Amino acid sequence: MAPDSARSEIVTETRTALVGLSRDALAEAFRAVDEKPFRAKQVWHWIYHRGATEFSAMTTLSKDLRAKLEKHFVVGRPAIDRVQTSTDKTRKWLMQFDDGQKAETVFIPDDDRGTVCISSQVGCTLTCRYCHTGTQRLVRNLTAGEIVGQFMVARDSYGEWPTPTDERRMLSNIVMMGMGEPLYNFDNVATALKIVMADDGIALGKRRITLSTSGVVPEIRRCGAELGVNLAISLHAPDDDTRSVIMPINKKYPLKELIQACRDYPGASNARRITFEYVMLKGMNDTPAHARALIKLTKDIPCKFNLIPFNPWPGTPYECSDAATVERFAQVLWDAGFSAPIRTPRGRDILAACGQLKTDSERLSAKEQRLKDAQEAEAAQAAWAEKEAAI
Numbered sequence: 001m002a003p004d005s006a007r008s009e010i011v012t013e014t015r016t017a018l019v020g021l022s023r024d025a026l027a028e029a030f031r032a033v034d035e036k037p038f039r040a041k042q043v044w045h046w047i048y049h050r051g052a053t054e055f056s057a058m059t060t061l062s063k064d065l066r067a068k069l070e071k072h073f074v075v076g077r078p079a080i081d082r083v084q085t086s087t088d089k090t091r092k093w094l095m096q097f098d099d100g101q102k103a104e105t106v107f108i109p110d111d112d113r114g115t116v117c118i119s120s121q122v123g124c125t126l127t128c129r130y131c132h133t134g135t136q137r138l139v140r141n142l143t144a145g146e147i148v149g150q151f152m153v154a155r156d157s158y159g160e161w162p163t164p165t166d167e168r169r170m171l172s173n174i175v176m177m178g179m180g181e182p183l184y185n186f187d188n189v190a191t192a193l194k195i196v197m198a199d200d201g202i203a204l205g206k207r208r209i210t211l212s213t214s215g216v217v218p219e220i221r222r223c224g225a226e227l228g229v230n231l232a233i234s235l236h237a238p239d240d241d242t243r244s245v246i247m248p249i250n251k252k253y254p255l256k257e258l259i260q261a262c263r264d265y266p267g268a269s270n271a272r273r274i275t276f277e278y279v280m281l282k283g284m285n286d287t288p289a290h291a292r293a294l295i296k297l298t299k300d301i302p303c304k305f306n307l308i309p310f311n312p313w314p315g316t317p318y319e320c321s322d323a324a325t326v327e328r329f330a331q332v333l334w335d336a337g338f339s340a341p342i343r344t345p346r347g348r349d350i351l352a353a354c355g356q357l358k359t360d361s362e363r364l365s366a367k368e369q370r371l372k373d374a375q376e377a378e379a380a381q382a383a384w385a386e387k388e389a390a391i
Ligand code: SF4
Pocket: 124, 125, 126, 127, 128, 131, 132, 133, 134, 135, 178, 179, 180, 181, 214, 234, 354
């Protein structure tokens, strides 16, 4: 583990940040300072294709115009509070925004791709029990600029500017799977992702972007219609009793509604399957009967599973299922014809589970929470035992 750099000052800025403005909003900002919309197009290209962070670098603009832009605007990037790079090359940033709030971004390199995991909120309103961020209260939604800015900082870090014109990108994929529930901040997430997808800038196609949700059913349809990105669902259990313990949002949007929203998701096909994320929790959701129930639940959906060995964090009520149990679980899914890779844990030496770097947000009392979790888990397991015989 290596702390690569640190920056902690809070920037006080009154000029308008351009990163995160939609194309129309950028043109409007230029009109407001008596500049023609085509100038906005030029600046868009400098910011999102060339990666310019200062107006002084925009050498196709006149000196006078650069000075004028400098007076009214800033390009805008999150600051970096902390960076850690794992021995397996996973890199994690704690980003700091203009008001001092912080959120995490993670880069996970693979042989044929590199995925940037982006946060959508500071903290979270939800309390998924396996998730460290779920112990931190929601502070606020991130703006569109703060969301797209995380990806831009990651690209700064690897010098991936200007945008590569061929398919060989180091930072080739985005998952909206960091801190927060992206569908509870949909407007800002949508603006940010539309900027990322725009052809004359970062130009990352929708097939390279995955939005992961805990299951906010009404917004899943909107996400499909407006963005058309890949969908991942944090599923984690095949029955309402168990899932409501692991993910209390299940009480609001139970499995029947969630699975129907997946069936209806526009663009889902065998070529673009929905991903069901499934964290392996010892004694909670990891038996062959759970796997068989999953098969039954998802049988008519073009989907794949992503089995995630639980990455424990201090104070968690759960343990990771042992390797043989995970293998046995996967085998049941494989035998039924599903793709169900077991995710290799990444960045364990830098605590890369969601929310672990951000230690200064408010937390619930770990002891109190553990007691509550144990009681709920016991009740869910009893309910599951009753059902198991019927599967
Ligand atoms: S898993 Fe996502 S939605 Fe659930 S508590 Fe963690 S950050 Fe929030």
